[in-house]
Amino acid sequence: MVKAVKGTILKCDPAVKQVILSMNNSEREPFIIEDLDETHLFVDTAHVERIKRRVEQLLEENTYKIEQLDPKQ
């Protein structure tokens, strides 16, 4: 029986994929429909914007910034 599911494909590097996976596991309602391969995930479209924001935020937290050394106002 062929099945077609609507959703969104996320293409990313393996590191980001792991971030998304851990996000998925820590949530009450998992949004990943199918784990396709190393660099692709199939997820619920409704969550895409939220995932993007969260990934952005996580990456931002993990960036080394030289400015932090300067006494900025």
Place this chain on the structure above:
Amino acid sequence: MPAKEIVHFKTNIYEYLEALPKATQERLYRESATCLAIFRLLPSLAKHFVNALLFVEDPFLKKDLEQWIKPKGASKFEESWEKLSRLHILAEKEGYIIMNKTFRENYRNCLTGGGEHQSFGVPPSSKDKHRPENTIEYLDSYAKKQWESILHYMVGTRTKRPGRGVVNLLTESGLMAERHEGDEDPQITNKGFQFLLQDINTQVWAFLLQYLELAGKEKNPQSNYPSNKILKMDLVEVLNFYFLLGSLELGQDYSIDQLTPTQQQLIEDLAYYGLVYRRKKSSRRYYPTRLATTLTSGTMSFTKQHPGNIINPLAVKDMPTEQGFIILETNYKLYAYTNSQLQISVLNLFCELTGRYSNMVTGKLSRDSARKALMSGITANQIISYLTSHAHPQMKQKSPVLPLTVIDQIRLWEMERNRLQDTDAFLYTEFKSERDFNSILDHAYKLGIIIWANKAKRMFAVTEDGHPQIREFIKKRMKKNGPQAGGSSSKS
């Protein structure tokens, strides 16, 4: 605005004219001023042909025309011919060349001074009592002030907000966009940044063409134009007026009485952009500024009425821009020898400016500042090309012009932002047999709608648009093979 256009941000009046339907072109040729302006836009060889054939009444063989060309000039001939025929000025019929009748008549009138004379603007009968002193200097500074206020607004200098019409034009044309719902001012976009990099003549044309596009549109009830502004103007009248402006004389005043109602409405907006000057809205006369009079005599043509001033009318005041003024060091520090508020604002889009002196500003490229620019849609390549083209002569002696580390880092900052790509899709799973899977997958590949596929897992994903086609294909297959060959439930 389709996304495609943002990439190829081309703003050539010529391309625009070419794309017009033949009937519209024909109507344009009814104005002598327009004929002259279009003539000026032609490549020089094409001009030569038009002039040579203009007064030849007898049929002229295209073969004879080809005889004029040396063999190595054949490609130039083809190019000129192509342009003339796309504009429907010349056409070939049974080997003979036919010149567009309307064009011939009106262009002749324009050269010989025959026909009606209104085409080139009519000076008012009375003298202007309020004529500004040092008219030309006054007009130049007026034009510069108006035009730069638009550019300033685009780069986000919080000076004066231009009129509603200008803001609307900027957002509708995609040069600026509202980043967040309810923002007071829109922000510059990728396309807008590209716009800033052009020379002023191109900018003015780009702006006028955008205006044209909006003006020609049906009135959209949802659009928030003030009710009597920009709605369904006649393209031909607007274009005719643009071309008329290009043939007017700087410093001379003209009467608006001969203009059509559309054009009188248009002139109000053009006064905002600094193309024409009017003392007040009810004034019956207008002065074209240098922005307007150089419209058709820009870089594309060699007519020299005001030598030295043509290419960039405001160039005198922008001298450092022409020379390049930016020094960028390998430690991401940037020194810009300019005191132009506009250039500083442009730099401020992607730089952290730290100090300002009387003739220079210092700043630093940082991840945050670059990301700010990238987020508003400016690309890394645009930043790099801006820095390269405005590099200080001392930097330009080096090769490469900009320090590689910085260029690479800007590109990396851009890539970092695109770590996640999303595409809406339909995922097909649970195929019964390998054969089924392969034939459907092959079909999908042929349609070019596959985003991802994995044979081992027997899964593939197609684009949203491709989904109905695949669904149909599977249904047909099922019917052909009989229901027992494998049912399909295609749920979305």
